[in-house]
Amino acid sequence: MHIVLGTTPDDTLAAFAARAAEDPGVVGLVLSGSRVHEGMPTVHSDYDLHVILRDRQASELAGLDWFRSAHLDLVVIPLAEFRTRGMPGRPDHFARYSYVHAEVLLDRLDGAIARILDEKRRLGAEEARAAVDGWLDAYVNQTYRSLKSYRDGHPAMGHLDAAESVPHALEVLFALHRRVRPYNKYLRWELERSPLGDRRWGADRLLPVVERLLADGDPDTQRALFTDLEEAARKAGHGEVLDSWGADLELLRHS
Incomplete structure (x- = not known):
């Protein structure tokens, strides 16, 4: 042809x-x-x-x-x-x-x-719930690994894990709203044209967080993002996933 x-x-x-x-x-x-x-x-x-x-x-x-x-x-x-x-x-x-x-x-x-x-x-209700549970666990795992590396004196490895946590965090955030995570090229486009309903997830606030984590994995920025995502996930009924991490979550909450 x-x-x-x-x-x-x-x-x-x-x-x-x-x-x-x-x-x-x-x-x-x-x-x-x-x-x-x-x-x-x-x-x-x-x-x-x-x-x-x-x-x-x-x-x-x-x-x-x-x-x-x-x-x-x-x-x-x-x-x-x-x-x-x-x-x-x-x-x-x-x-x-x-x-x-x-x-x-x-x-x-x-x-x-x-x-x-x-x-x-758009994600179906059950599909979205399963997606949040899976991606939330992956996000917590990657963030926990990152902050352990920073704590133990391995900042380069902590930075790498922080960067790898970003896609998981975005999957959680969009799935919480039953939205398909956009390709990175369209992330700003989506946030500006179809807001997620919370100022914390607006392009002017979320994208600087993403850029900081990709730039250097800053632990304080990681903890601030986790705090916001934990609140949103618990409000949506995904506390069981978070609670399965037990005391390990303390590393994600406190410096």
Whole structure:
């Protein structure tokens, strides 16, 4: 299969979308990436497009899976796989956020493509609870390891563990609000456009904390973040995870 690039990414997308729409094996087209995040596209931005097929044998476009160019990036995927892509327990769970703001360009299934997307956009209640429990335990573990290293005179290792705790903390924070953690590129964008409802989690307060932990792992900053996350987690009913750490939590609470 061959794709002819147009003069601009817009031209290339329009030509390919028209071609795909004429293919009876294509049941949906979904746009994701920076183009669906207002204010994020640059002169370097391409279009990220999911082409959804009835099955892998339904169209010759299946051969274009993972096509990459300066104008257009493709994921060509069967409907059955699209239903589960990015969901918990999948090896491609990392792809979940790509669907949060995705736009449907074509849906031949009477709204089924849109409904599948809606299931991906937000965590279900039970899914969110399990996610918070798992990530909270991982966050506490990483922070505890970091602060032990600082206490025992190994600041470089403490810094490394502090940096590794940051993704866990962000997973907890977004899951507490039944939100999918954004890719780092879109973290400020999400916090500014869809606030988490607490000033402590606003971009102007949370991002300096993240930057400080990544810069040097400052123990006082770690403890301040833990205090805020502990309060939020207990309020949401996740105290059992925290209490399982027993007296070890004292290291995270006091300098």
